[in-house]
Amino acid sequence: MNFGELIGLVARSEYSKMFFFEGGWSDPNNFFKQFISGALITITMTGLDQDMMQKNLSCRNLRDAQKNMFTFSITLLVVNVLFLTLGALLYIYASQIGLEIPEKTDYLYPTIAFRHLPPLMGIVFILGLIAATYASSDSALTALTTSFCVDFLNFEKSPESEELKQKKRYYVHIGMTLLLLVLIIIFNIISNEAVISQLFVAAGYTYGPLLGLFAFGILTKRKVRDQWVIPICVASPIISFILDRYSNVLLGGFKFGFLILAANGLLTFLGLWAISYRAEEEKSPYLNN
Amino acid sequence: MIEQLTPGFLLSVIAIYFITLFVIAYLTGRNTSNANFFLANRNTPWPLIAFGMIGTSISGVTFISIPGVVGGDGLNQAFSYMQVVLGYMVGYAVIALVLMPIYYKLNLTSIYGYLEQRFGYNSYKTGAAYFLLSRSVGSAFRLYLAIVVLQYFVTSHFGLPFWATALIALTLIWLYTVRGGYSYRYLDGHFSNHLFFIGFNYYHCRYWANAEYEFWGADWAGCTERIFKNVLF
Numbered sequence: 001m002n003f004g005e006l007i008g009l010v011a012r013s014e015y016s017k018m019f020f021f022e023g024g025w026s027d028p029n030n031f032f033k034q035f036i037s038g039a040l041i042t043i044t045m046t047g048l049d050q051d052m053m054q055k056n057l058s059c060r061n062l063r064d065a066q067k068n069m070f071t072f073s074i075t076l077l078v079v080n081v082l083f084l085t086l087g088a089l090l091y092i093y094a095s096q097i098g099l100e101i102p103e104k105t106d107y108l109y110p111t112i113a114f115r116h117l118p119p120l121m122g123i124v125f126i127l128g129l130i131a132a133t134y135a136s137s138d139s140a141l142t143a144l145t146t147s148f149c150v151d152f153l154n155f156e157k158s159p160e161s162e163e164l165k166q167k168k169r170y171y172v173h174i175g176m177t178l179l180l181l182v183l184i185i186i187f188n189i190i191s192n193e194a195v196i197s198q199l200f201v202a203a204g205y206t207y208g209p210l211l212g213l214f215a216f217g218i219l220t221k222r223k224v225r226d227q228w229v230i231p232i233c234v235a236s237p238i239i240s241f242i243l244d245r246y247s248n249v250l251l252g253g254f255k256f257g258f259l260i261l262a263a264n265g266l267l268t269f270l271g272l273w274a275i276s277y278r279a280e281e282e283k284s285p286y287l288n289n
Numbered sequence: 290m291i292e293q294l295t296p297g298f299l300l301s302v303i304a305i306y307f308i309t310l311f312v313i314a315y316l317t318g319r320n321t322s323n324a325n326f327f328l329a330n331r332n333t334p335w336p337l338i339a340f341g342m343i344g345t346s347i348s349g350v351t352f353i354s355i356p357g358v359v360g361g362d363g364l365n366q367a368f369s370y371m372q373v374v375l376g377y378m379v380g381y382a383v384i385a386l387v388l389m390p391i392y393y394k395l396n397l398t399s400i401y402g403y404l405e406q407r408f409g410y411n412s413y414k415t416g417a418a419y420f421l422l423s424r425s426v427g428s429a430f431r432l433y434l435a436i437v438v439l440q441y442f443v444t445s446h447f448g449l450p451f452w453a454t455a456l457i458a459l460t461l462i463w464l465y466t467v468r469g470g471y472s473y474r475y476l477d478g479h480f481s482n483h484l485f486f487i488g489f490n491y492y493h494c495r496y497w498a499n500a501e502y503e504f505w506g507a508d509w510a511g512c513t514e515r516i517f518k519n520v521l522f
Contacts, residue, residue, distance in 0.1 A: 015359050018368040029369040038376020039383070047384040050420050053392065053400050054327070059335050062393040066385045068335040073381035075339070080374045087359030088368075094360075101360065130303065130435070138466045140428035144421060146327045150399040151417035170467070176425070177463045183429035184436060184455045196430065203426040206419035213416055217407040218387065226409030233415045 006089070015088035037258040040211070044261060048210045051143035137180075144176045145169065205237035208261055212236065212268020222276040232271035240264035296446035303443070307461060327398050432458065 010016055020029040046052040059065035094101060149155045149169050158165075187196055213233070216224070243250060244260045256263060359367060392400055401420065405413030436455050444454040 015367050018371045020369050020372070029372070031372050034369065034372035035376040035379075038373035039379040040376075041373075042377045042380025043383050043388075046380070047388045048400070049424075050400055051424055053388075055338050056389060057392060057397065057400075059338060062390060064335040065389050065393065068339045069381055069385035069389065071336070072339045073378055076381075077374060077378060080371065084359055084368050084370060091360035130306065130439075134462060134465065137428055137432050137462050140424055141462060141466050144424055144428075147399050147401070147417055147420055147424075150327070151401055151413070156398060156402075173463065173467060177459050179425055180429045180432060181455055181459045183425060184433045184459075185452055187429065187433040188437075188451050188455070196433075199426060199430075203423040206423040210416055210419060213404055213408070213412060214388075217403065218391070224408050224412070226411045229408065229412045230415055233419070 007085075009092065010085050010088045013088055013092060015091060033259070036262070040261055040265075041258065044207045044211045044265075048207065048214055050147050051140055054143050054146060055139070141173070141176055141180070144179075145173045148172050148176065202241070205241060205264060208237050208240055208264025209233035209268045211261065211265030212272060215265060216269050216272045216276075220273075220276070221279050222273070223279050224272050225275045225277070228275040229272070232268060232275065236264055236267035236271060239267055296443045299443050300447070310465070 019031055020034075021031050056065045056068060059068055091101070093099075149165075149172050153168060153172070155165055155169075160168075190196055209232075213229075216222075240260055240263055243263060244256050247256060388400075391403055395403060395406060397403060399417065401413055401416040404416045432455075436451070436458050439458070440449075440451055440454045444457075449457075
């Protein structure tokens with residue numbers, strides 16, 4: 001079978017259906033639901049994340065950074081099409097050889113792949129695990145160090161000598177490494193899957209206020225009473241968490257799914273609006289600079 | 290499949306891997322100023338960054354879950370995941386056309402600096418604190434899962450306790466980043482990582498190493514469960 005025939009096979013199969021409009025808002029695959037989630041996920045978890053954006057900021061200039069972004073997104077699009085095609089082929093293959101589809105469909109590809117692979121897989125497994133973990137951990141460590149130095153030690157404004165700052169950066173770097181070590185050891189002590197994943201979910205709620213803050217800053221021209229920002233940014237993740245948890249009771253069975261991020265951001269936005277005033281009132285006595 | 294390999298053998302493979310990595314680092318490394326550590330002196334060629342970002346974003350989910358959902362009948366059945374991917378494209382366009390011009394115009398090293406210029410001190414610190422919080426918990430979590438695997442298959446056979454495995458792993462990461470920060474990683478470490486392990490197997494493994502933020506963010510609990518089941522086989 002050549003490549004063209006392969007594409008034809010997939011296109012004719014039941015698997016290549018891409019757009020889902022008819023199911024309405026309650027269909028988890030509804031176009032608008034999926035599309036909006038995709039956009040929001042990217043904007044917050046890439047665009048408002050220092051770890052992801054720091055990579056972009058290391059480009060020579062804005063044009064290069066934008067070129068990088070567009071190349072990256074087009075590649076990602078192509079890659080995703082390829083993987084969906086691969087998925088369709090795997091299912092077609094599985095039905096041809098009479099392979100039972102694993103209950104968790106995640107296991108389909110590994111099941112097919114592992115069967116045909118020699119013990120070498122074990123070596124590649126361990127090395128791949130290390131390489132993958134290191135690629136993401138070293139970038140996170142650098143981003144954490146940068147954020148702490150710039151945001152909390154005010155590296156860019158302080159008149160201290162470059163030498164002293166390098167020394168400080170060195171200690172912050174060690175500090176962040178130790179912080180990760182302590183967290184890892186705590187996870188190991190907890191050793192309870194449910195508790196740890198709850199912690200992880202809770203950490204994810206911090207993206208809501210970031211979304212709200214940036215959206216308010218970009219979409220409006222209003223100023224805010226800065227001293228009230230902290231309570232708002234603490235309250236909206238907590239309210240969102242409760243909303244999501246009890247949406248069955250509170251909202252008659254509506255399930256937020258990923259849209260809880262939007263709700264969280266919206267709550268922050270509304271909160272900021274409540275403490276905002278028009279930019280001309282710059283000399284307001286309430287202004288806290 | 291792993292039972293056929295002795296822990297001693299695996300340990301030697303890991304040792305060779307790290308020695309290679311550090312030799313490359315040593316040969317190409319340089320001492321770095323703060324600017325270089327934080328933003329690689331703003332002189333990294335963009336294709337290299339795109340390469341790194343693709344590596345970060347195409348993770349286990351892409352390789353395992355995405356082909357898997359095609360034939361299922363729940364969320365993301367058939368090619369419906371493409372709807373999310375199209376959403377991603379809008380997101381990336383917003384980043385490139387709205388957010389990045391702001392970041393570059395304000396000449397930011399930390400993107401949360403925007404909040405200070407726009408709103409004030411408290412907003413800025415809140416944004417940065419939230420980043421530190423979620424990133425440290427998230428990264429520690431991913432690392433934890435990887436260390437559990439290493440501990441289970443390799444180091445426990447040599448009588449090392451968990452904390453010692455964790456300490457060694459973090460020391461290696463620290464050593465790996467201490468000199469270069471961003472520039473160094475892109476030009477050498479990161480790049481070589483990708484060259485070494487590009488290929489299916491690498492991505493198989495990312496699955497276990499990564500608790501996915503990107504798409505499965507809503508399903509972190511489910512994701513953790515998948516990882517735990519896999520780690521413990």
